[in-house]
Amino acid sequence: MKVSDFERMMAIGLSRRAILKTGASLGAVAAASTMLDGLGGFGEAFAQDTAFRSQLLQIPGVGKGSPTDADWQKVGEMCLEATKKSVKQGEFAGVELSFMGLNNQNLHNVLFRGFLKPWEDYTGAKITWIDLAQADYNPRLQQAIATGTVDFDLLEMGAPFEGDVCGKGLASEMPDWVKAQIDMDDYVDYLKAPVGTWDGKTYRISVDGDCHNFNYRTDYFSDADLAKAWKDEGHEGEWGVPKTWQKVQEVTKFLKGKTVGGMEAVGYLDAPKAWGGFGFYFLGSRATAYAKHPDDKAWLFDVDTMKPRINNPAWVRAIQDVIDALPSEAGDQLNADPGTTAFQQFLAGTGSMISWWGDVGASARTSDSSVVGDTIGFDILPGSDDVYNAKTGQWDKLPSGPNHAPNMAYLGWGVYVMARVDSDEKKKKAAWSAAAHLGGKDLALWTAAYPSGFQCYRKSQFNIKEWVSAGYDEAFITSYLASQSNSYNHPNAAIEPRIPGIFQYYSVAEDELAKVFAGQATAQAGADAIASAWEKITDQLGREKQIALYKASLGA
């Protein structure tokens, strides 16, 4: 071990014993891999790589408080090697870049600043920042596009907006050297093309992966009294974690009026209150198992006509499920948006099942307000005993069993370089270099392990040993990562359409659903109203154009 490395590790708070222990174990792993592979050179490189990643995860160390700007800068500095291979020191002196992104919960851009500070010091470029709250993001972006006032060179953006940006030729095509630097083959399969591409060109550097997984309370489903009551009431099968939405409904109704550990028992937590369009994802998670047939890529619109499927029997069943479940959920569930269900209900001890992004699992043991850290389990979203076939208009029972279709809600954040830098080669290289630094493989490991706003999006992030060495409990992290990995790699994953104005569709749907959930309309009437509103949006945005972009986004 180099003295500088040792000093660095001491500086970040590791004990001498911990360093020796880590060194010994890493040496053992390296030796084993060398023997197994019979490739000395590879083994050495692998050991160095493993040691490096282990060092990286020790900043600041799980359970040692929240990372600070100094930690982010340290991480950025340690991950700078890839940049140094393609950029000379001071090569971008005089270049000024503007970066637009989020500042939600003091994450995203706030971390990017720290990660890119060493990059700025090394390359000589200077970055100015445009920070936006989540709610302001869409209007700011849409205004910039519509009025031709794109005033940023780098953009943090979700894949659903690719239709708005890449479809209008506003993004810069990724150079080949960037593809090599960020190792795109390491991406989980669902984030590979067509995601991040438009008309065959690659635009996106992923920094995040997204899916809704199923979070449940282990204490509920191992409770002997509930198991007895379940049998006494004559329910079919053993008391346990529901694997289908049919069972989720049954369990939710069963739990009404019961107690667990002296507290009122609550089943599934729906999020009926509007959430700026994002609330629609939560109905989507209930619907995909019904609506996403394995033989059909589409599940939200018909591919050839953009005819909405929201009012087909599959979606109506999902809406009806929410209507039926709400009376058995918490008393004020009607006024709960997804933020409430995750952070004020589930993590605070109310409710036993919830579909959400990885934030719930990431917060379960790191958030001070969480009381479910030791009693939480994870799975992919529940399936359905039957699935609706939109082509035949029939409900199919699959020979393989229940249909699962994990909802790849939002498809994760990425960093995009805008086309306005293309006219200046130096600036273009600088912008792509900065983006590639943020999308680096090692940096990704750190952002997934610590609060950052980002989930796993690379295959290399699913190495349980790395997480355990960082301080995570093995059973917990195995369950958590498996729920994400199995969602990402699921052959019937429901991929969101990347078409312009997708959040307009969601926002209108939220308004109609609010009426349905408040009892002012039936599920079918509400779904028909949504379909009608969606048709109007499609016509307003240009149907032929939308169909073409929809097909492109599906890779059809």
Added chain:
Amino acid sequence: MSHTAMPAGRQPLSARPERAELQLISARRGRRLFAAATIFLFAVLLLQVLDATGVTAIGLVSWRPLLFAYIIWAAALCTAQILIRGEDGQRAAFVLPAVLFTVAMVVFPTVFGLYIAFTDWNLSAAAGRRFNGLDNLRTLFADVYFWNALLNMVYYVAAVLVQYAIAFGLALLLNAEIRARKFFRVAFLLPLMLSPVAVSWMIGKSLMEYRFGPAATLARHLGWDNPAFFSTPWLARTSIMAMDAWVSIPFMMILLLAGLQALPAEVKEAAKVDGASGWQSFKEITFPLMLPVSMTVVILRIIFQLKLADIVINVTAGGPGGATDTVSSFIFREYRDRSNVGYGTMLAEFYLVVIIIFVALILKGASRWMQRSN
């Protein structure tokens, strides 16, 4: 020879034609200057329009040249006024910059907004902005969300009368000789100093929170099993009204208090001497004398109330089922979540007209009522 002496300051007769000629020259110059500046302004406008519509390809990247041309035209207009009208022109030049600024910042955007209101402009639409005649207006008349929000506004505006009654009561209390009067005056003003967004979080999302909120806990202790303040339409609407009242009552109260303090004490003292009870004194003297202040307070509050949005957006997002939606929060969703600029602007312009008519009717009605009362 005093009778032959010229009055001080008067010019000799021979100087008058010279001056008149100078004035004529000056006026001619002024007119030329104004004409040149106007031609320049229209030329730049024409170039900008031709460039924007793609007829010519000058490559203007923004409308800034037109702004500069407008500033030059404004300066020329002021100078021309002085040159043409002399001292009168100088007086006009004091006012003109403010007028021209208002035209640029208020009148032009309003007129431009009116044009936008008659276009189909969705920021995500491939075709961009298109004139669509009365389509937005037709959509508005058929839009159940708009009419639902407008109906809610009727309830919210009606609630102003309750707020007024409470504010009047508090103002009377703080006007009386009570202990710690100064402390209470400051304490009652505190809610007004808070941002409605902060109130939304502190009260709507914390105090009234179903699980742990102190208000919900108290309600449970009082025997309400399910203290969900936002789960049924009327309860949610009432809860929003209560939060809005908490912020707004101090505003009404402070104006009413100022009015009460300005009342002549002699009249009340005379009534007291004549044996009037407290209620009689209030009914026959205080309330009638306070009518002008009361009308001002109520009308101001109604205008503010018609713009209610922040608390609703933060606490209920218009739910449950649109029960708490306001026109402003609906317009906010059309703009922010749906990027529907054309229709959103039509909603805003139409609502502006509705407010103007409504407030004008109130003022007229109030004026008649006051005359009758007098």
